[in-house]
Amino acid sequence: MNTLISKDGTKIAYKKQGSGPSLILVASAAADHKDAEQLAVKLASHFTVYNYDRRGRGQSTDSSPYAVEREVEDIEALINEAGGKCFLFGSSSGAVLAIEAASKLEDKVIKLFMYEPPFIIDDSRPPVPANYVQHLNHLIEEGKRNEAVEYYMSEALGIPSEYLEYVKADPSWKSMEGMAHTLAYDGMIMGETQSGNPLPVDRWKMNVPTSVMVGENSEPYFHDAAKSLVNLLPVAKYQTLSGQDHSAVMMAPDVLAKEMVNFYLNSHHDLNEVSI
Structure with a gap:
């Protein structure tokens, strides 16, 4: 590199x-x-x-x-x-x-x-919670990287909870845990654009x-x-x-x-x- x-x-x-x-x-x-x-x-x-x-x-x-x-x-x-x-x-x-x-x-x-x-931009899927970034940062501050990735998967990606255990079995989960502190960065990039309102x-x-x-x-x-x-x-x-x-x-x-x-x-x- x-x-x-x-x-x-x-x-x-x-x-x-x-x-x-x-x-x-x-x-x-x-x-x-x-x-x-x-x-x-x-x-x-x-x-x-x-x-x-x-x-x-x-x-x-x-x-x-x-x-x-x-x-x-x-x-x-x-x-x-x-x-x-x-x-x-x-x-x-x-x-x-x-x-x-x-x-x-x-x-x-x-x-x-x-x-x-x-x-x-509409009601075709649930919006991301208004406190999404704050909650991610709170989980990271408490060292809960696994929970942070779970929260991202369920709230941002909309993956049903019953499928998360299958996702966790993939080797990529550990990699995502290693980058969990950056999930809030992408939440800040998205800003208000995942709120269900027009762009x-x-x-x-x-x-x-x-x-x-x-x-x-x-x-x-x-x-x-x-x-x-x-x-x-x-x-x-x-x-x-x-x-x-x-x-x-x-x-x-x-x-x-x-x-x-x-x-x-x-x-x-x-x-x-x-x-x-």
């Missing part, structure tokens, strides 16, 4: 591979660079891929107090390392961090590809060409959210990924990579179309 130092002194670890235009991959909650390794491999024949550990995860360090702006600075440091301009990709809450970065660093982001930003009309000001993609088999609220976001952005399109769901980054990296390559390198005339 390579490393760089972000603006506040935090060490950011990243894996660089491939050749071509620069592309930065922004991980979702409870994930580090390893979760996107296969996607990075698929993309490396077309791009110079920067697959990094967000602060507080993997080989990156952390700094207190946390602020979303610090994570935007991390992305800016990576962009500067990559030559000053880049393509940007984010999945789930990482997609929301990516659009935050694109909005603040617009002249440095060429195109933005978002996979399933988990906005909750804020003035949060993201940018003209960066953007694709917002949702798995064909994903829950309706993902599709509703993506369409709503596209309607707020001046240069954006909504797309579906055939036969896939929220796990496409890890489970279908070849299919997702193909769509990303097409958008970043070939798409140029249809970004004002919204297929709803």
